[in-house]
Amino acid sequence: MSEHNDSQSLVTITLPDGESRSFPRGATGYDIALSIGKKLAHDALAVSVNGRAMDLHIPITDDASVEIVTFDNPLGREIFWHSASHIMAQAIEELFPGTKFGAGPAVEQGFYYDIASEHRFTDNDLEAIEKRMIDIARRAVDVCREEMSREEAVAYFSSERNDPYKVEILEDTLKDTPRVSIYRQGAFADLCSGPHLPNTSRLKAVRLTNISASFWRGDASRESMQRIYGIAFPSEKQLRQHLARMEEAKKRDHRKLGSELELFMLSPEVGSGLPIWLPKGAIVRGELESFLRDEQKKRGYVPVYTPHIGNIELYKRSGHYPYYSDSQFPPLTYTDDLGREEQYLLKPMNCPHHHLIYSSKPRSYRDLPIRLTEFGTVYRHEQSGELNGLIRARGFTQDDSHIYCRPDQLVDEICGAIDLTKFVFATLGFEDIQIRLSLHDPENREKYGGTSEVWAQAEKDVREAADRMHIDYFVGIGEASFYGPKIDFIVRDALGRKWQLGTVQADYVMPERFDLSYVGSDGQPHRPVIIHRAPFGSMERFIGVLIEHTAGNFPIWLAPVQVAVLPIVEDVHDYATGIHRKLLDAGIRSDLDTRNEKIGKKIREAEIKKIPYMVIVGQKEQSAGEVALRRHRKGDIGNLGVNELKEKLLTEIRERS
Template sequence: MDKEKNESVSLKEDPNRDHRKIGKKLKFFVFSNRVGAGLPLWLPRGTVFRKNLEEFLIDVQKKSGYEMVVTPHIGHKKLYVRSGHWSKFGEDHFKPIHTPHKKEEFLLKPMNCPHHCEIYRSQEWSYRDLPKRFAEFGTVYRYEQSGELHGLTRVRCFTQDDAHIFCTSDQLLEEFKKVINLVFYVFRSLGFLTYTVRISLRDPKKIDNYIGSEINWEKAEKAILKAVKEEKIEASINYGEAAFYGPKLDFLVQDSLGRNWQLGTIQIDYNLPERFDLYYKGKNNEKCRPVMIHRAPFGSLERIIAIMIEHTKGNLPLWLVPNQAVILPISDKYIVYAKKILNLMLNYNIRVFIDNRNEKINKKIRDSEENKIPYMIILGDKEEKNEMMSLRRHGLGHIGIFSISNGIESILNETNLKTKTIKLL
């Protein structure tokens, strides 16, 4: 609660950063009382933003050996009883869904990990097959109290950039360190260069809050401490902040208002593999229990989008923004030339459109600035005759007249700089 108070004070100091206000103005998302509180509706522009984040992480994960999976939005109640989520998170679940005939009980999915355990369990694995890395943008549902809901940062329906790694004990340390480096890469790419790291362990005075054996917890906690030491990471230790099934490493980023947000998390879990009776065949054909790593660099798409909007004041980096450029013909006389440039830019996958409204050019420029569109391409008589384009940059104004190829190249060069620091305004 104290954290939320600090956030609200910061936004009062600069209300123009409020992601709810900016998101509505830029037509990213809306909420509807008819749909329900805490259930965002994503508009076309916001959907492009989400998809860009997804594609970025999918690309990073593919290069790191992850395989994408998809699981249902519901699961049998027995699944979550077995995993322990039913008893530990009972109050945060929506009430069970009862089937009309057999009276079975299903739940809206509160977590993705039980489903991923069942994916692993669907096949037999050898030690040669491991590690297996299953990733999913899985939408989950939790019943937040109405007074706790806040824009996209506290919702009842959110999409986790979830992944679960099943590995041998010998692979655990190396896999954990690989995830640490992936999280740091994601933070740099999104412009979050100031962050702290927190080791979250059990509360030794409240052992009943956790599942699993003492031996497994000791192994998991030692593995995290060793990984942090070997990676030479400064981290605080917080007792009582571990997940009920295992200890974790949490990453808190600092935004341009000086607020700290927990985003990335990595967790070591010896317990769910036991509960789901997961195994692989060892070198001597014996049954061995895998270790499970839970990880989510973003935390949730909704939360990170809200943070990025407020962090940048809505001035998103070019590679993420829904509309990268707009073509502004001075009059209908230049529509044909505008379409020629449009088609060339689309060939390079630049997200561009033509503003052919019956408005004066100053009005179109002003609207494009308010919509925070990075590049404006002004076309008139001089540009058409010389096969040129006049470029404006959001927040900077006129930056020059370019040939078509040089103008496109200039935009592409900035688009490809994914690890460039986001400019804070």
């Protein structure tokens, strides 16, 4: 009898390495971490139980797979930074009583909190808030989770806390949630699902970085709020390392380099978020487009062009207008000579236009797959506070392709699109790539078109393709498009930052909405399936990321100026001019600098312009019929004959090395 009771009082915990251990029923994540080692217990922030993140001190009452979450884990950083946003809110409340709090999530690099206050926050206020946050951390305030009914929470935030934003969330977003959780730390409390740090002492270093304007729930018609950004760490050393990376990021900022290297401009006279490509930037963009066009041609894609506006009924039919109405420019209303009114929309997506091209004539099963491709410019009315040079713009060009295929061809075509995307990233030096399988959220079906059966099939197809291509992926529930699941490519740049760029999407929904068909081998009409595919994603965003990844040091095939010819003295100008002309005739982009300046200054300026190669010519080189070659950031390479120089450069350009 006692043996039976003993076995009933134990749970089996399976650790990430596959080891199983027995613990008393009700043991916590902290207990498990401590059994492994004191350091792990010291570093533990939370615990993952059967894949679900939980507070470190919640009892575990059933057999489970358990992972101790530390700051080294992406989930651990998210929990740490979200907890830091609560500590910041507590500090603000202590320093500025009466402040109301909106949303305070963790983000890719830190956290923010949207707040409503009559006080206009300044940089001096940020320093005071930082000091108070460290003070709260030193108090080692316990962070306690409390569950209550939604009605009790509404009453709590209506009276005791008097926070209307939390009440609105409870009465709107969480209206169908019977029970909710609140996290308390000292006198501060916040509506939150958690998990959180066990107490505030884990925070050792913090830096509040920025104040910006925002709107409640991202709605420009709602009240304006102040958004305070920050980042926090478990040690001062980690903060110092982060700040060093941020300094490097400032040097690499694509807006700064874009101006210095004369790549693009942004002008309020044109409009916010509408970049203009300057001649040198147009070369970079043109080379990227030519690279992809050539590769797509080899793989059976055919080009199309579509207009920049379309009748609003087209986007209502596709679903883009209702789904994305908040991020679209207002419709253009036109009345013709007969008084008939029509509405047009700046094109938010290229897809509907391509679907009409497909349906413009009958298609046979023998015609498929049909791969249409376009560098199509689209327009989105992004919030002004979210604009970020090329990376977040209102007008941008997508390397958009749509593949129309039979269901039996779908997985092969998805694999082909994955292969092309991987080839593009490898060519451009993006080696650290994560792949997310973006699936729909079955708990929120109203967000998506199509039936549950269609979604099950589409998600089966993308999984099969991903597995066949042997790609390591993670699953993102709720990250799918409204018409289908996606395979999203997330690249990590030279500073370790993540950017979501290329995508491949499977779509069974649009063929139904546009009544697309082909005649099968049985003579009957059948529905094709569509693959939406964009390796770059947005040309603007991709180039912005590429500038920051390379710090503007483009490979020679992309560089706006590939070679600077720098004569040392006036006596060799004719010789330098002949070399310059020979390079231009070979299709090598070359600049000739015949200014009356010392060669050291010419070299320094070519380095600043990040020109890959410098050809130095003096009387010695002229006499030998050679050039002295320098490589940007590397220095002298040695002397070459002019034809040898030309062949070396052409080989490097051709191989895109």
